[in-house]
Amino acid sequence: MKVEEPLIFEKSKPGKIGILIEEEEDSFLQEIDPTLLREEIKGFPELSEPEVIRHFHRLARMNWAVTLGIYPLGSCTMKYNPVLNEEVAGLRGFLELHPEQDMEDIQGILEIYWRLEQLLLQLTGMDAATLLPAAGAHGELTAIMMVKKFFAEKGENREFVLIQDSAHGTNPASASIAGFKTREIKSTRSGMLDVAALEKVMDEKVALMMMTVPNTLGIFETQIVEIAEIVHSKGGFVYCDGANFNSFVAKILPSRMGIDLMHVNLHKTFSTPHGGGGPGAGPVLVKKELEPFLPIPRIVKEDGKFKVSCDFPLSIGRIKSFFGQTAVIVRALAYILSMGGEGLKRVAEVCVLNANYIRRMLEEFFYLPYKSDSLHEVVFSDKFQREKGVTAMDIAKRLLDYGVHSPTVFFPLIVKGALMIEPTETESKEELDRFIEAMRKIAQEIEENPEVVKTAPHSTPVKRCDEVLAARRLKVRWE
Amino acid sequence: MKVEEPLIFEKSKPGKIGILIEEEEDSFLQEIDPTLLREEIKGFPELSEPEVIRHFHRLARMNWAVTLGIYPLGSCTMKYNPVLNEEVAGLRGFLELHPEQDMEDIQGILEIYWRLEQLLLQLTGMDAATLLPAAGAHGELTAIMMVKKFFAEKGENREFVLIQDSAHGTNPASASIAGFKTREIKSTRSGMLDVAALEKVMDEKVALMMMTVPNTLGIFETQIVEIAEIVHSKGGFVYCDGANFNSFVAKILPSRMGIDLMHVNLHKTFSTPHGGGGPGAGPVLVKKELEPFLPIPRIVKEDGKFKVSCDFPLSIGRIKSFFGQTAVIVRALAYILSMGGEGLKRVAEVCVLNANYIRRMLEEFFYLPYKSDSLHEVVFSDKFQREKGVTAMDIAKRLLDYGVHSPTVFFPLIVKGALMIEPTETESKEELDRFIEAMRKIAQEIEENPEVVKTAPHSTPVKRCDEVLAARRLKVRWE
Amino acid sequence: MYKHPYIPCGSQELKELLAAVGVDDVDNLFKSVPKELFIDSPPIGKALEVEEIRKLFHTLASKNKFTLERSFIGGGIYRHFVPPPVRYITSLPEFLTIYTPYQPEISQGILQAMYEYQTLICQLTDMEVSNASLYDGATAFVESVFMAKRVSKKGNTVAIPKSLHPHYRDTLKTYISNLEIDIKEIDWDPMTGEIEIDKLGKTLSDEVFALAVQSPNYFGVVERIDAVRSISKDIILIVVVTEPLSMALFKPPGFFGADIVTGEAQSFGLYPSWGGPLIGFLATKASLIRHLPGRLIGETVDKDGKRAFVATLSTREQHIRRERATSNICTNQTLAALAVTVFLSLYGKCGLRKLAEKNYNRAHLLAKMLKDAGVKVTFEGTFFNEFVVEVKDIKKVFAKARKVGIYPGIDLARYYKYMQNHLLVSVTELNKPETFEEFVDILREDF
Amino acid sequence: MYKHPYIPCGSQELKELLAAVGVDDVDNLFKSVPKELFIDSPPIGKALEVEEIRKLFHTLASKNKFTLERSFIGGGIYRHFVPPPVRYITSLPEFLTIYTPYQPEISQGILQAMYEYQTLICQLTDMEVSNASLYDGATAFVESVFMAKRVSKKGNTVAIPKSLHPHYRDTLKTYISNLEIDIKEIDWDPMTGEIEIDKLGKTLSDEVFALAVQSPNYFGVVERIDAVRSISKDIILIVVVTEPLSMALFKPPGFFGADIVTGEAQSFGLYPSWGGPLIGFLATKASLIRHLPGRLIGETVDKDGKRAFVATLSTREQHIRRERATSNICTNQTLAALAVTVFLSLYGKCGLRKLAEKNYNRAHLLAKMLKDAGVKVTFEGTFFNEFVVEVKDIKKVFAKARKVGIYPGIDLARYYKYMQNHLLVSVTELNKPETFEEFVDILREDF
Ligand SMILES: Cc1ncc(COP(=O)(O)O)c(C=O)c1O
């Protein structure tokens, strides 16, 4: 059952159309200045509807999906995406709304924004929210710009943002786009922030300390409260990259950690589908003090009516056009309401249990660079296997042959040859065992026949891809 | 990317549930006589929603589908199933209707039945219709029962139904369930009904002559008008098995052929999806004379309102509970309206062109037992290949390795080792060529290395299945 | 040339294909068809664009009214909740667009699902064998009678209670009118609503080859299958179940020794959908397997010894056995059977029981409230989620209910002339107790 | 233990997992978390059942109103027909539920689709390279300015016309307020609505590293990119397109030598969806590829030499380059880019042109009808499917329109204080000429 599929352009043949369009009666085309008029679009495809459907369905079959099996990409929270949420997000009463419509006519959608904000505030203990950011990185940037503006308003010139060495790449990237310089703080041998090091660098030039909780090693920052105190003592803010909120949602209140701002990824903790890399959404939640700086527009409730307001003089302004990722927001709200408080707490508990099960079952076979307790994910390294010339990437590729998606590899950067495994709570023990079994077999293969691993995968639609060639050739479009 | 999947029962583990159900407050369970009360259902599965979704999606991946490639099953008309039709059929205003509702409240659905009836009448030139039959075979049976009743009313005792030797198995089966004896009429060397033979057997004991037009060899019965005259001259009726209507819809009017009754398969010509073997629908269309015998209930229009009526004293009665396959009927109506008259005519033309293209491209490689003109399908045989010990079934299996679905094999029965190929109009030349290429390669393989064909398929989720063992073991449920 | 988005043959392809075939024009390919059969102009109008189709069907849908919570209509089709995964799975193209699994090697998914369906039906009914679906409960019932006839060497009569679904009885009558089968009808006990067990012995004379009972019957009353079985002795006992959810709470027919258990499985994941698609199930004893109508999936192994599933015993079917087949069925209700399989997998052991209890409890709550309000519940027999009540003036009841948007049930006089002013009331988990008071008000004696 | 259908860990599994891990209770796994951080009781209410969720969202949806045919709102988001296959394809689980394609061997489908997307964007814009999507047109525009800044060795000023989408200008202002970039604003010609070409030369002083223009601009007017290009010389020219359908009819920015073409592709298969998801596109010259923000898919071969697709040049991206990355973007709008790809594949060469012509013709028909009725169309410049008209009392217009269920467009005073009583009117293929008369009536001088 091989599926091979040429490019849509290669399948095209003249004189086909995939849509019925009636000719127009009135034509004003003759009014167009001929120097402006375009000829036909060269190379543009021509196909019928059945061919288009087939083309994309064949392509779909070349992808692995969460609905097919465990997808333990660390830091990505690849959980089940409930079918119900797709259904409600598909209502035309949401899809067809134009953002420039009269507010009277969009009370339903405003209420959805408002409800989700309220729920996120309850779940985080924070004071104010914006749902505008289009993804986690966009949320980070938004938050950092708010901090920047806060200090600008106060007339303070703070030029630094502190970042964990285990932080996700978006953290430093966002900080620098917001015009800050970044300083990296090392982790200790226990995989937690080096508090002593922090104390040394923390001063009145530092605007923000960015923390990921639990950090990208899956380890909870035991001293988070102290860390916050240190930062606050110098007038700085603490940011929480909430990409890992799944591990403590409805169990621990972020506000209790001393966090001033955070983002959450609706496409992680709140189960909106990743769609191959987006759209997601990265709402930002802040403490009272920072509320005036939230981006516009904001949704406000007045006399039982909802309205959009841009009337926030201290706001950092717009961070994108129109509003947030509405269809994502609808799904997240449906998810939270479907889970309820008890359910969400269970999410945290089971995702942590599942990660610890994997840790326990694999720790004899793979090197565990940091031994502190794991929450929702566990990071191994390829240290044992490197002796046989096998890397984390080889292991990742070989897993594909076992019908299992790979973990995240080579991240966090502080672990050489990292294998970062996050199962989520929506994996059954049966499926975890399937993954564990595959990992163990691969460990054994590496002992006995490392070649089969180094040359993997063997059963995928294409074999190992030459990424170096791609970067050299830079053929990034069909011609 | 192997996908293996245990049975749902094997995946089950105690204490799981796939749906949220609140406990009930009031309980009357104590009123049940304990001898009537059931214990738990032994072996019943217990799973969560993500596991159920994954189970069935994995199963889905083991199936080949029309959306993945050509599916040239002869007699089955595996054409593209438009996405739009799924959308309209999914409207809750259709799905949630109970058939015992007040007629006032179901005017929309009644109008759908009525409109589809009208369109089918226009497309066939017949006088009256029923949309009740649940499939083609059910339509056949309905029609035959009508004929039976017609003669019973007239007091004529006609005990025979004539059937082509190339007829589909449902034809004789339906006739005998309706209480008729069947007589088979041979085809000539040209693959058409032996009119001389018909003249011999046609007498006043014959109620019905069942014709498939074009017949299952894909050959048009050139003498259909004469055949009808012969049958009519002895007071018999002519039935058209309209499974092959795709080849002449909107181009030829069945009524002009002298047909008295026919069925059409909405799941063939009118593109409703086959769903793995149903549901389909087999509306029956008849000439005026037979209208009184149509099954009840019927949809009638009175003063601009639609209603359901059972008030037809000569009707054969009910043929199933409630009404027809409503959701299928909705799709068929959407299809016909989307195609329009010109579009449907084009359907007939292109499906015939495609079949002839395949015929032309393969006739050097495979034996063509009947040389008459092909309409929408072409029947080859394995005659050439049998010399190498390879059968039509082997060829069918080998095709799967080329990522192509097999044609129908071993039918029609009058062709030894038949390969019955029906491409439909929704295949592009590119896809036809992929099929042709595969067939030619297989022909060559049979010359050079027949073993690879005899042991095929090699790349499917399971290899060649042992059907004999299945029939011997008769393990038809999990335990 | 006329172009349509559903037809890939574009201008260039058309030329190429015609050239390859060696004709100038497609009409040359229709040479074998007599000229006079062709029509000149398309018999129907022109194609509608997508938005026109959408608008039309939305308009048509909006001409229908329905209510889930305020409807008490049952009578063979039940309003149950359909979990979203059911439609999601049945909409996957690899289920939706496939044909009958003639090539098992690329159809293991649907074959395994149907094997699971068969197993679930066996577990529910407590029988040994199930086929892979028939059109609906009524035709499944007819097939059961035909099957019994094939199996039994006894007479030509089938005994059937009047409390069996009217459509099923009608359908049987239509089918047997062509054959030498007679029907003997059995009355119900006016007190309990059960069949008249006492007179059953006499009814079951020598010429009776099969006895069919429905349980819960058309009036919602659970029959005493144990008693029926002991009286029917060596006669084939067919038990019809139109509300299969009852089997999650009550002992199933198989437990009492039924020979054939058949009926309608629509309750499990199919919308009422104005009566179709439905799905007929048919389960029986292992010993009768060769007489089974319809498709049957069996376990086997592939060339490498790996477990695999195939359609089996097709020697019973029309495509092999032709006029001597056990049935003429070809296309069946596979996708509906898949919906049932998904539904039952989701509810599972614990969920289905809970659901059944919810149905039972709500129906009994309403019945109690009605009795307390002085409304007569006609039958004393045990019921599951459906029961009959008597009203003074049924026309008024319907009129009153209509005003408040309630569908109060089925007027039994529609099918039983002599049952004037009787209402068949069905209660499922979709009926919220909050609305019961309103319903009671409509029926209250003193309206 | 609390059970939820979305969590597979049942009672037995929980026991097995705890035992394997070696703890009695899950809370033991949270030992590393300080006690005082835990909350006692769930911070939100209990789970709703499916039917409750459905009801809630249907209610919320019904609190929104919309009209397709009777809306004339555009302004950066356009109401276009979305063919059913678009949602069908983007709903396939193998597209919907997948992550960023980090493992190309099992992601060829999405990688190839994104490669096709990049190609389509290049073809449309007549550029050489496109990335695989950004959040929306506004952020894509910001990224373009940042990119230009990286590329250009010139000063710190970007020149931007006031006729560029107000949200885009606002977003840029937000972003650059942290950086050393200044904005110089350019006026429009009050007659034509085009930017003031004559004064452009002077505006483009030495410190200007980039000039951005939007075409069609926010007022719907098609800019003279050829003239702009020849004046802007070696300054990076960014052309913003928020109605990309215009490029099927008008010569695209690439034809005139734009350096960066960016904007919003929502017109191609995305519902307005109250402003999200949208999709920002960004195309440029091959020579600037290393400065591109966002993901980029490239062709390569696999171990067997077979063509394959991978994400490439990731050394530009945050996960490698961290604080020196070309952008902080990680999650982008892949599924939206897939929708665009499906949409453009369906319409294709001929369909997209027809669609553009339809938009153009209908907009011009309405403009003509308005002019004939004495309504002033503000600008004389060429327009595609959107234009500005002047009314006497815009409040009255909106009130009157509201009564007949028409959304007449955007009140420009919302974004341009000095443009009182100006209405931005957008006309697409969804606007039926039958309704134009009614629209004209509302605007007619003598109301
Ligand atoms: C720890 C962490 N931070 C930030 C991000 C960025 O989020 P997004 O991809 O939504 O921009 C991610 C996403 O992978 C992450 O894992």
Ligand SMILES: Cc1ncc(COP(=O)(O)O)c(C=O)c1O
């Ligand atoms: C020629 C012919 N007649 C009748 C039938 C029976 O139709 P159905 O499967 O809908 O019962 C078929 C279906 O395969 C057929 O091909």
